[in-house]
Structure formats: C-alpha cells, structure tokens
Amino acid sequence: MAVSFLRHEVSDLCLGKPALRSLSISATVADAVEALRISEDNFISVWDCNHHSKSLAGDQCRCVGKLCMVDVICYLSKDDNLSSPSAALKAPVSEILTKIPGTVMHVDPSCSLLQAIDLILQGNQNLVVPIQSGLSGTSRRKQFPKSTNYMTTTTNHNGQEFCWLTQEDVIRFLLSSIGVFSPMPALSIDTLGIINTTDILAINYHSPASSAVQLISQSLEQQTSVAVVDMDDVLIGEISPFTLACCDESVAAVIATLSCGELMDYIDCGGPPEHLIKIVTERLKERKLQGALENYSSATNASANLGSSSSSSSSDEESSGSLNSTKLRSAGRFSRSNSYSARMVRRSEAIVCHPKSSLVAVMIQAIAHRVNYVWVIEDDYNLVGIVTFSGMLEVFREHLETMI
Known part of the structure; x- marks a missing residue:
C-alpha cells in the first residue's frame, strides 16, 4: 500500500479541479477588482502571455502571480492611495503582486507527490499544472463576457488550460490515505512538535486597524491569519485574509x-x-x-x-443560543464553544484547538473550515501558538522518507 501511494503524481490531485480564470499582467488594479467580483472563488491568476510570438508555445504563457481582494485592500489602505483611490485603481496590477519569489511555479503533470511536497515546503505556494478540460473552447469562451477584455479565457494560454495545487489540496489528498501513515496521525500536535510558538502574527484588540495592514499582508503571504488578543494574551478573535477576501x-x-x-x-x-x-x-x-x-x-x-x-x-x-457558553472580557465579547472543532458563529472568531489535539483531528478541523491553520490555546484561552498546513506537511514528508 505504501509503495503504491508513493507512485502518485500531481495529475492525480488535479482530477475534477476547475481551470484557472486569468488576468493579464497588463491589466490595472481596477480590472483586478472587477475580475475578482465575478470570480467563483476569491482568487484569480495573473498571466504574462505573448500570443504573437512564433517561439515554442509553452514558453510564451506563464502564470506570474495570484491575487485576491486582500491584495487590493492592503494596497488601497496606504495613505497616498486613500487620498486618491481613483488614481490608485488605474495603476498596473503588477503594483499589488507579491514581490516574494516562488508564490507560483509551473510543474509537469508527471511531477511526483513527493516532489510537489518538497516544492511547497520550499515556499512555492501554488503549483500551476496543465490539465485537460471537458469544455470546448467555444463553451469556455461563453463564460466570459466580451466586455471583460482585461480577462483572458482559460483556453487562451496557447490552447492549454491550467489549474493550481495548493497546500490544502495536498493535505486533503493525504487525509484520504491517512491509514498509510499510522500511527502518526493519532499523535498530538504537541508530541509531533508542530506548534509554532514564535512566528505568530498578533495584535492588540484596541490597536488601530491601520497598524495591522503589514501583518495582514504577511498573513496572506504565509497563508495564516492575524490573532487579535487582549492585554493578557487571551485570544479574542482574528483578522483573517480568508474573511477579508470575501x-x-x-x-x-x-x-x-x-x-x-x-x-x-x-x-x-x-x-x-x-x-x-x-x-x-x-x-x-x-x-x-x-x-x-x-x-x-x-x-x-x-x-x-x-x-x-x-x-x-x-x-x-x-x-x-447556538454557542454553548459566552465569556465577556474588557476587550469585547468573546464567544467560546465546548468543542474545539466547532466553527464559531462570527467570522472573526478564530478556529482553535488544544496542544493535545491529534494531528488528524486538526487536519479535519482546518479542511472543514477552508483555512490553512488552526490556533492553539490553553484551557483559559491564552494563545499558545499556531499549527499550519506547512508544518503538517513537514511531518508527513519525514514519514514518507521512511517509506522510500
């Protein structure tokens, strides 16, 4: 069973994934806003294409970035852009693309699962993979109005469609074969040593939201969130890029x-x-x-x-009365649930677990709520740290190494 698992390629993880909707690198920030408004998900890919070149087709169309509304919000939050948002929206979309290399990377469908995990752990958050679509070019083009000339149809990358693989996709795939890794998934996150207690992005409840902009940008790049705490480091909630993207x-x-x-x-x-x-x-x-x-x-x-x-x-x-208990604090209302795996009613209230929670329980918890992390707290709700998909992937990668 372990040997057959190691034979998986990224193409196995791409089955059923939709083709990327695309935005040209020559578009403006305003174009990005309109594209995100009609996008079925919260992100859109940015491409640099030259369809007039006679060179090899594969060299002429590259995904160069990934955008969501958080990028736009952080960009417009700058003082100069607040003074003149209309001028800021006319800037090229390259202004809001992350300058950190490795956000996206093209890979071949035959790339192995192990290679894909290694690339993600090296910082490549989104692996761009060519796919076969069941829709014809004509059918696909009908999904995009002609007026949206800033967008390219998903068949316009020299006739090739793409999807991208994320940390969540890989974690979902590993969870579907969790028995291969027994008994590791039953161990606590504390025992596995994957609670990050140092690189936590946190801010005080009463701090100006403007002082959190840099942290929000960092959390988007790290695929985590910004913890909102009181003076005693009690977790009150979070400012999540996932929420802001909506x-x-x-x-x-x-x-x-x-x-x-x-x-x-x-x-x-x-x-x-x-x-x-x-x-x-x-x-x-x-x-x-x-x-x-x-x-x-x-x-x-x-x-x-x-x-x-x-x-x-x-x-x-x-x-x-859907919450089991409520705690009032000077910093504001803080709701809590007897179950760590329960999603809070309010979107700004964080998803939390305990240091003794099992790895598989935390995996399920994060996947169920479409986030790449879970906050770790003590019984008194003091913030201990954070568990991320990248931390989980590290322990899975170590285990896979023993299977080779």
Missing part, C-alpha cells in the same frame, strides 16, 4: 479609521453595524479623505438593502 475594496477605508476590535465587528456575518458605518464616514470627513469617502459612501449605499436583510438574519443567529 469583502470589497471599500474595507480599505474601514481599516484606515477603525480599531482592530471594531474591524472584527465590521467584517462579521450579517454586514457592518450602522454605528460603525457612521464612524467610518465621520472619520473620513475629519481627515478630509474626500476620494475615499466618495468610494466608501457609494459602496455602502449600493449594499444598504442587502446589509439590512443580512443584519436581521445575523440577529436571529445571535439569539438562537
């Missing part, structure tokens, strides 16, 4: 005007509270950020009806 670009104005605790409330399920919308508006006026104010007002007015409906739904959830 927002729109107007959150840049929110980050510029609210505290971290207020930002958590703003991005929670049910839409932003009316009093926070008023605070953001007033503070933008005080700072004379007219461009940001106009963009923010336009965004909030456009979603007013939807926000009202969502707020009603959120209130029903809050009163349903």
